Amino acid sequence: MSSPKPRFFSAVRSWPLLLALGCATPARPPVIAPEESRAMKPAFDLAAVKAGLVAKHGEASRARIERGVDQVALQWRAEDGDLSVFVSEQFVSDARVLDATFARLERLFEQLDGHMLELGRETQWYTDLDLGPLLPVEPLVAAYDPSSHVTEDLFRAKVAFVVLLNFPLTTLSERTEKGPTWTRRQWAEARLAGRFSMRVPADIAQESSREVAAANLYIAEYNVWMHHLLDERGERLFPKGLRLISHWNLRDELKADYADPRGREKQRMIVQVMERIITQTIPAAVIDNPRLDWNPYTNVVTVAPADTVEADAPSKEAKADATREQDVRYARLLAIFQAARRADPFVPVAPTRIARAFELGRELPEERVKALLAQVLESPLVPRVAKEIETRLGRKLEPQDVWYAGFKPGAQRPESELDALTRKRYPSAEAFAQDLPRILRGMGFSAQKADWLAAHIRVDASRGAGHAQQAMRRGDFPRLRTRVEKEGMSYKGYNIAVHELGHNVEQAFSLYGVDHTLLTGVPNNAFTEALAFVFQARDLELLGLGKPDAASERERVLGDFWQTWERSGIAMVDMGVWHWLYAHPEATAAELREAVVSISRDVWARYFAPVLGGEGTTLLAIYSHMISYPLYLPDYPLGHLIAFQIEEHLSRKGPLGAEFERMATYGSVTPDVWMTHATGAPVSAEPLLRATEAALKGKP
Known part of the structure; x- marks a missing residue:
C-alpha cells in the first residue's frame, strides 16, 4: 500500500539527503548565482598546500591529504578565508585523534538530525494529523523548514570542511565496486562525508520545502464524497458518508468492489472520477464537498438534496458550479520542478533532480531501474496471468483490472x-x-x-x-x-x-x-x-483470516506479479514526466497537463492496452506521489521486487521476526550490499519471474 511520505522520508539516511533529492531547504545569506559563485572561488596553489601538509604529517598521509584537500577546494569560496591555513590546522593524521573526531561528529549529527526532524514534525503537526479544521496560519507553519540553514551553516562554521578534509567523499561507482569489502566504519565514514557533497544556497532549499509542503497539503485534502456521485440514471452507488482521498482510497475502493454485486458499475465510475482528476476536467467545486452532487460522466453538478447531506458534513458552499479545476494539480508539480531546477547548478555530481533521485537517493542508476521494470512490463508472463484473471472474472478485462485484487486471500469478502x-x-x-x-x-x-x-x-x-x-x-x-x-x-x-x-x-x-x-x-x-x-x-x-497454505502462496505470487506490473507502469510515467519537464523547462501548467496525459497514454498503449484494452486511458497518472513526491514512484515496483526476494528468503529461514530484525539493523549501505547480506543475492527481478512461472504451472 502506498503512503505519502512526510518531509523526512522514512528511508532517507538523514535530512541533508533531502536536499540531494531536490526536496530540502536552504541558508540565511543572499543567493549567489552559480556563475558568481564560481567566480568567487579563490585561487590557491593546491600542490603547494598538499606538499606542505605532507611535509608536516609524513608520506604515509599523502593519499588522504591529496583527496581531502581536493574535496575541500571543490566547495571552498572566497568568503571562507584562507584554505591553506584551515587545512594546516584541521588535517588529522593521528589515528586516535581521528577516531575521536569521528565519534564526536557521529554523536553530533545524530542529535542534530534527530532534533531537526522533530522540529519539522512539529511544524507539520496540524497539517499531517486529523485534529480538526486548519487555522489560516497552518499552511505557512507547515512550509517552514527549521533545518533549512543547517547545511550552509555547517559550511560557514567550517565543520563541513573538517569532514571533507579528513574523510573520503565517495562516488556511486566506488561504493558499488569497493563497498562489499568495506568495514562498517568505512561505510559510516562514506555516509558522513556524503552529507557535504553539495552546497546549495539555503533559500533555494527552503523554496523546495515550501513547494513540497504546499503540494502535500493539496493532496491531503483531495477527497471525493462518493455518495454524491450520480450515474446516468441519477442513482447513488456508494453509501452515505464514504469520503475517499485520491488516489489511495479511490484505488482501494475499486479493489474492494470486486466482491460487490454491483462492483463493475462502481469501478467504472471510479475510473471516470480518476480520469477527470488527471485531465483536470473535474469541477473544482465538488472536491471535498458533500453538499454538491456530481455526475462524473456528464460532468453535471447540482446542489445535493438536504436529506442526502451527511449530518456532520463540513461547511462548504452549495453552489452548482461546474467550472473545472484550473490545472492546480500540475501547477503544484511545476512549482516543485522549478525549485529543484534552481538547485541543479549547485550539485555538479548530480546536476538534475532525476540524477539526484537515482544516483544519490536510490544509489541505483536510472538505466538499471528501467531495465528491471522493463523485465516485468515486457514479460511473456503478463498475458498468461491476465488470462487467469479473465477466467476468474468470466469477462474480458477492462482498464480497472490493472488493480485486480482477487489474488489476495479473503479478497472475495465484502x-x-x-x-x-x-x-x-x-x-x-x-x-x-x-x-x-x-x-x-x-x-x-x-x-x-x-x-x-x-x-x-x-x-x-x-x-x-x-x-x-x-x-x-x-x-x-x-x-x-x-x-x-x-x-x-x-x-x-x-x-x-x-x-x-x-x-x-x-x-x-x-x-x-x-x-x-x-x-x-x-x-x-x-x-x-x-x-x-x-x-x-x-x-x-x-485479523484471524486467510491462514497461509500452498494455495494461498500461489495466490500471493500471482498477486505480487500483477501489482509489480501495474506499479512498473506508474513508475515509467513518473520518470517520463520528469524527462519531459527538463526538455521543456519553461512549460506552463496546461502544457504539463497535456504532456502527462500523453505520456500516460503512451505507456498504457505500449504495455497495458494489449491485455486490458482501454485505448487512450490516462489511469497510470493518478498516483498522488507524482504531484507531492515526484520521482518517488519507482520505489514501489522496486519495493515489490525486493520484498519478493525477502519473502523468498523468509520462506527458507525463520522465524520471521528474527530475520526481519537481522535485515533491518544492517543500515544504509548500497542496495546490492544490503540485499546480499539479507538474502544472499543482489537486487533482481528473476525470483519474482521464476516464482510466477511456477505458479502458473500450478506449483506453489
Missing part, C-alpha cells in the same frame, strides 16, 4: 464485512496502538521484542491517507499515521496502518539496532517499502 471487523476492533488510533504487541507477536516477533517495538512506536490519526515518519535520534520514536474515520478505522485504514507499521518496525530497528547511527535507515525508500509490504501481505492473517 468490504463492509471487513470494515465492520476493523471498526469494532479499532474505534480509534489509540486502540490500534494498544493492539500493537499482539499484532507484532502475530508477525513472528517474540513477546519481549514485540513489547519493545510497541513501546518505541507512536500512533496518530492522519489527516491524509497515512504515512510512517522515522525518528533520527535515539530517544525519539517513529510515528505511525493512518486515517481513522468517526465510525472507527475502516479496512482501508487498517490495511494502510499495517503497511506503515512495517515501516515503523524497520525504522525502530535501523535506528536503535544499527552499530553506527550514521548508517541509520535502509539503502533507499524501495527497501523500506519492501519491508512494509512484508507486513501488509499479512494484514488479513493478523
Whole structure:
C-alpha cells in the first residue's frame, strides 16, 4: 500500500539527503548565482598546500591529504578565508585523534538530525494529523523548514570542511565496486562525508520545502464524497458518508468492489472520477464537498438534496458550479520542478533532480531501474496471468483490472464485512496502538521484542491517507499515521496502518539496532517499502483470516506479479514526466497537463492496452506521489521486487521476526550490499519471474 511520505522520508539516511533529492531547504545569506559563485572561488596553489601538509604529517598521509584537500577546494569560496591555513590546522593524521573526531561528529549529527526532524514534525503537526479544521496560519507553519540553514551553516562554521578534509567523499561507482569489502566504519565514514557533497544556497532549499509542503497539503485534502456521485440514471452507488482521498482510497475502493454485486458499475465510475482528476476536467467545486452532487460522466453538478447531506458534513458552499479545476494539480508539480531546477547548478555530481533521485537517493542508476521494470512490463508472463484473471472474472478485462485484487486471500469478502471487523476492533488510533504487541507477536516477533517495538512506536490519526515518519535520534520514536474515520478505522485504514507499521518496525530497528547511527535507515525508500509490504501481505492473517497454505502462496505470487506490473507502469510515467519537464523547462501548467496525459497514454498503449484494452486511458497518472513526491514512484515496483526476494528468503529461514530484525539493523549501505547480506543475492527481478512461472504451472 502506498503512503505519502512526510518531509523526512522514512528511508532517507538523514535530512541533508533531502536536499540531494531536490526536496530540502536552504541558508540565511543572499543567493549567489552559480556563475558568481564560481567566480568567487579563490585561487590557491593546491600542490603547494598538499606538499606542505605532507611535509608536516609524513608520506604515509599523502593519499588522504591529496583527496581531502581536493574535496575541500571543490566547495571552498572566497568568503571562507584562507584554505591553506584551515587545512594546516584541521588535517588529522593521528589515528586516535581521528577516531575521536569521528565519534564526536557521529554523536553530533545524530542529535542534530534527530532534533531537526522533530522540529519539522512539529511544524507539520496540524497539517499531517486529523485534529480538526486548519487555522489560516497552518499552511505557512507547515512550509517552514527549521533545518533549512543547517547545511550552509555547517559550511560557514567550517565543520563541513573538517569532514571533507579528513574523510573520503565517495562516488556511486566506488561504493558499488569497493563497498562489499568495506568495514562498517568505512561505510559510516562514506555516509558522513556524503552529507557535504553539495552546497546549495539555503533559500533555494527552503523554496523546495515550501513547494513540497504546499503540494502535500493539496493532496491531503483531495477527497471525493462518493455518495454524491450520480450515474446516468441519477442513482447513488456508494453509501452515505464514504469520503475517499485520491488516489489511495479511490484505488482501494475499486479493489474492494470486486466482491460487490454491483462492483463493475462502481469501478467504472471510479475510473471516470480518476480520469477527470488527471485531465483536470473535474469541477473544482465538488472536491471535498458533500453538499454538491456530481455526475462524473456528464460532468453535471447540482446542489445535493438536504436529506442526502451527511449530518456532520463540513461547511462548504452549495453552489452548482461546474467550472473545472484550473490545472492546480500540475501547477503544484511545476512549482516543485522549478525549485529543484534552481538547485541543479549547485550539485555538479548530480546536476538534475532525476540524477539526484537515482544516483544519490536510490544509489541505483536510472538505466538499471528501467531495465528491471522493463523485465516485468515486457514479460511473456503478463498475458498468461491476465488470462487467469479473465477466467476468474468470466469477462474480458477492462482498464480497472490493472488493480485486480482477487489474488489476495479473503479478497472475495465484502468490504463492509471487513470494515465492520476493523471498526469494532479499532474505534480509534489509540486502540490500534494498544493492539500493537499482539499484532507484532502475530508477525513472528517474540513477546519481549514485540513489547519493545510497541513501546518505541507512536500512533496518530492522519489527516491524509497515512504515512510512517522515522525518528533520527535515539530517544525519539517513529510515528505511525493512518486515517481513522468517526465510525472507527475502516479496512482501508487498517490495511494502510499495517503497511506503515512495517515501516515503523524497520525504522525502530535501523535506528536503535544499527552499530553506527550514521548508517541509520535502509539503502533507499524501495527497501523500506519492501519491508512494509512484508507486513501488509499479512494484514488479513493478523485479523484471524486467510491462514497461509500452498494455495494461498500461489495466490500471493500471482498477486505480487500483477501489482509489480501495474506499479512498473506508474513508475515509467513518473520518470517520463520528469524527462519531459527538463526538455521543456519553461512549460506552463496546461502544457504539463497535456504532456502527462500523453505520456500516460503512451505507456498504457505500449504495455497495458494489449491485455486490458482501454485505448487512450490516462489511469497510470493518478498516483498522488507524482504531484507531492515526484520521482518517488519507482520505489514501489522496486519495493515489490525486493520484498519478493525477502519473502523468498523468509520462506527458507525463520522465524520471521528474527530475520526481519537481522535485515533491518544492517543500515544504509548500497542496495546490492544490503540485499546480499539479507538474502544472499543482489537486487533482481528473476525470483519474482521464476516464482510466477511456477505458479502458473500450478506449483506453489
